[in-house]
Amino acid sequence: MILFSEGAVSAAETLASNESVTTLNPIMHPNQTTLQRWIEQYEAAETVPIDQTIKDRAIQSTGARSLLSDLPYIASERNQNPIGNCWVWAGTGVLEVAHAEQTGIKDRLSIQYLDSNYNDGSGPDWAGEGGSLTDFVQFYNQQHIAVPWSNYNANFQDGQLWSLKNMQTWIPAASIQTTPHYDISSITGQKVQTRGVSQVTAITNIKAVLDQNRGIYLGFKLPDEAAWDDFETFWNDQGEDAVWDPSPYVSRTWDSNTGGGHAVLCIGYDDTDPNNRYWILVNSWGTAGGKRPNGIFRMKMDVDYSATYYGLYNLPAMQWETESVTFSATPQPVFTITTVAPIPASLGLSPKNNTMKSGGNLSLDLNLTPSVNGLSGYIITITSDNPQVASITSATLPAWAGMTSISTLPSSTVTVMGSDLSDQVHGAAQTIPLANLGITTGKAGTATLTVKVTGLSDDSGHPILTTSVPAVITVQAPNISSGVIPIQSNGDLLIGNQPTDPDHDGLYEDLNGNGVLDFNDITLFFNQMDWISGHEPLGAFDFNGNGQIDFNDIVILFNSL
Template sequence: MKKKLVVCIIISLFLISYIPSGYALINNQSIDQMERGQYKLVDKNTFSKQNLEHGLMRPDGNTLKEWKEDYFKAEKAYINPKLANNIIATSSYSILDLLNYVPSERNQGWCGNCWAWPATSVVEIALNVQEGIYERLSVQYINSCGSQVGVGCCDGGNLDIFCRFYRKTDITIPWSNTNADWQDNRAQCDTSCDSISTTPYYPISSIYARTIETHEISEEQAISNIKNILHQQKGVYFSFILPDDEYLTHFNDFWSDQKEEDVYNIDWACGKEYIEDEGAGHAVLCVGYNDEEGIENDYWIMLNSWGITSDRSTGLFRMNMHMDYDCTIVYQNHDYYSFDFETLNVTFTSDDGAPNPPEIQGPSSVKKDESNTYQITTIDVQNDEVFYKIDWDDGTVDGWIGPYLSGETIEVNHSWAKKDTYIIHVKAKDINEDESLWSTFEVSLSKRKDMDFTWIQWLFQRINILFPFIVK
């Protein structure tokens, strides 16, 4: 009996070691299940409820450095000299009425995607100014679909990531679309990208981050530059770094406990050391200013994404205009600017006359190095012949292939050499160079090892021969 028990234990342990790692159990839940929801694993860029009441970004040192590099790589925002006299004559100004928002619903909750809220609002204002469309746009869209540019649900980010996403998708969508309203306030991340309706949409033809010059110039010029962007009727994206728990708590308390008319002095943390496990970043939208005679009442008007409080019914706060624009924090003996002001150059286009976004059909689960066939078709509204451009998401791009008839289904083949998840992007253009929007199709190459039961059958046959007493 003892021999029988020992052999069974050995076999059981051996088989358990071959369970694919993706199914390792924690609290009786697979890792896949944990990543999808109830037991979500939170990374350093993601807000955790244990820290504060509201969402913040948690960049490590390398991420912080990358964000600052992106800021300095961006082109400088255009400053319109014709607005100078108008700015001098204006002591109070706001573009808040250009923005369609519901203060209580503008609440990121525990999610660390604060950056996506002011960035989306800059696009909302531009859509209103350029196209006359007063629309609330979806923040959930980039939160659920950001993996297309390497950013996860509720991860921290910046304007560069935001622009790369919208250059990839070519569209922005209304908040009112199916599953496009904000749903991840508890950082649950269970709204899949495919579940969000992209109809209707607003086509984006171009979108790039632009740096508003505020560093290494006079305070007067820095203030003038920010005002100039606002007077161009553009939203201003403001990001700032809080170096440790003390300063996080200070800002959190200001937001929660102070009144909307109180002014926040944001530069009192200048020169402090950034502590990775404590420091955080946040981003808000600057929508206006007050610049009356005397400096005690000079402030920027900031729109947060933390909902409302009993004393903040509109989700706004005021920030001292006469701040240290060259304020820095220190990380590993390097100085990094604490405050950055940016905006977006975004333009919209009508796709009238262009082909419809292509339809893609084919296998969504494939094997490594195996050739797979995909069918692609589109309808051109003017019945013109069409060409296709295909981005296989592995560094391979086919295009423009064709021409093909409108409505004709073509077949293309592709294989992937590395096990991963890929997003196929396909767009069409007609003979008049009118281009469709991108269509997407997700393909997964499983990273789990398929279990081969042949050797297990052989093993039990050998056990039957060597230890016949086991089967008796």
């Protein structure tokens, strides 16, 4: 499914609430104002200077070239889905190639750093709603640093439906560790001259830029839904040796409802076969289920580089651009002061030990104790290792928390997110409430609820070291006051054996008394539910713990097979 990303860059993200993230291939759907702005930015950009010797060689010779080895990435993690920040991935790819060529350091650079900082990380103009290479360059002209992907909270985490639906980054900017980083002395965007020139000249210019060991940002557009469906089929169903030809869509009328744009990274070419010349492009849609292990595709070289789509004004089908960037040679050092190691804060659930009856409700508090330097934000997951014993049914966050998120409940696990936007938690806070969880108990047994930190940072943006304190919930087996008897119908024995409790949890799953749980037990329970309710100890057959015998008990028993 192609997913259109819009907002002020106007994103038409059409999305069912239960859509799986893995099915979405997002593109940008700019409105007319944004389209015009992108065109004007491209036209105003300086033309990339090309060394004449390299240009002559590009004209006269054929061969293959790839800068893929300069790009440090894991293809499965190079996946923007479901948000529309392809422009960040393509722009960062050009930056990574330049960094590797200038410094010899091949280090993944953070996508999340731009996502979280660009236009404050939220609203219709946030990074996930689309952008251009000029927007990318302007951002780094303001920041002057590139942050490694490996820094705390700098790995890409916005690839989720919450960010899409809320038009907001998942990671607060203050929680991203910016040291170490790479200094950027200067960065400008440059267009590769491909429009208004011959096909030979356009191809020569692109090859010459690649031959100068520079990556290229390719922004291309397709005019309507049918064209995008064709491209998605090509991406999803064909391997990396297939060549995509955009030519069939040239000169079509631009559909303002379904036309869209996408940005990818051009890192090479192969024109050794005159009948099969192509560019090598790196996408940001993952690996197409393994069909594209390198996350790349090929595009036909012999196309119309001045192609347009018709509408209120003519729209260029593609724009080839690059970056002129100067880095410092080494990352900023991390200064370490040797002192007594700090005592980690305690992050845990309270009360820690709980004994309950089946069908009961329990409230647990998630607290951080203490925090030396306040709190900026947190992303924490709580998991029950035995949801049949204890499941998480509700969660609430403190009133001071902003940018909040709670994953779907009831479930065996919940992820909670909050930020202290108004600085309600500051200084040396002793006990900070982060969430309150509602727990419902089920069958007899023991469940341990553990706490896992994805992000937890203080007011300086530094990670808060913690030791996690789990909670243990013990659900006691029901007290069977009168004995379980063989199941009857109108006074006649149906099964001569007495029901048994094979797993000794206080619930009698083996209704026919043959020593195991099988389909005959389900059938017997269904047919004799009323008799069991009137003659057997309820606690022995109340599998959902609600104090009565009902169809839910049969369903739970069936699911236990």
